[in-house]
Amino acid sequence: MHFLKAATIAILSPLVSATCTPWSTPGTCTATSSSCDFYTCLESKSGCGPTGYELGYALPFCNAITAVSSNLSVNGQAWYSATKLCLQNALSVEASCETSCTNIYLNAFASHVPCYLDSGFCELSGADLKVFFQVVGVAGVTSNDGLALFGAVLQGCVTKYQNGQVNMGWTKWLVRTLNGEI
Template identity: 35%
Template sequence: MAGRPEPDSNPSQYHIRYYLHAPIFAPTHLTSSASVATPIVYSFPNNSKTALPAICSDPQPDDCSFYPLCLESRYHCGPCGYPLHYGLEGCQAFWEQRDKLSPEGQDWMLKTVLCLQRKLVPYAAVDGGPQEFIGTTTCDALKEYALSTHPGCYIESGVCTLPPSDWVAIVDIIGIEAFGDLDVLKAALETMEGCLEFDF
């Protein structure tokens, strides 16, 4: 789970400590039985022109670090904002609980995780990429846009063809309490509506 930003005596550096389960970052090297949280500290200069990691322009399906390194480092939305609360925690939850999904469901998960991150690449504003979002995008606007991409990514990745057991597992992984957020509920309803129109 993402921790709160840690204060630092050097105002030019922005530090965040996250407790990330290793399978998030190295699923091919560790089994799902690995459950020891590893503290990882990311430090990045508090400067929007500083070059960010390659993952910011080329997200990977087996890596959740796009959210803290590429979004939270830019927008500083805090533990309740989209990058950490929805993006990072959601990505981690799917990895940690992927065994609840069928093989088809796990394939859907990989595609969806990658799709959601790719949709946000423009907001990462890496060097050489589009910069128009920096300084004009608020955390609320980022959340609204990001959640608006969920239905499309879910459907494009094949959620409509998954068995009912996977749908139940997906709701369980996301957490029923998440649907108390109107934006999350809206995304869920749009996904169901899209599946009703899906050409099987």
């Protein structure tokens, strides 16, 4: 449900002009592919707590994937670094301007599909996907938000394959399976 709201916000937010009131907490949250500290910094500003996006979702998954990232192929590690940086950069406004915990959550989820797709999720190997799904777990994929998110990523990968942007790996296998070729 949140993912669908987030998608709507992603479409409509460029149409809404807003003023930026800087957070009263000093310091700058810097996006980086080398750590997950961005989420701790954003939490120190927002105070969303353990159920907010930063501590309740982003930081645990970021730390968990970072812990096993050495198990990823070179391509998988490149995808993870690019995705981590993209997800953090997508929250740069929220890191600079006062906003609600709900907006942080919705804007963050709105960034997941484009960050995953643009960073090369569709080209990951089966072994990289296995590592990813071991971290995310069944509950992460089968929750309402997880299903919507993963469904949108799958749809994006199929579209990339059909447009000739992806011609390998699991996406090719998925399309061939859906077409009844396998």
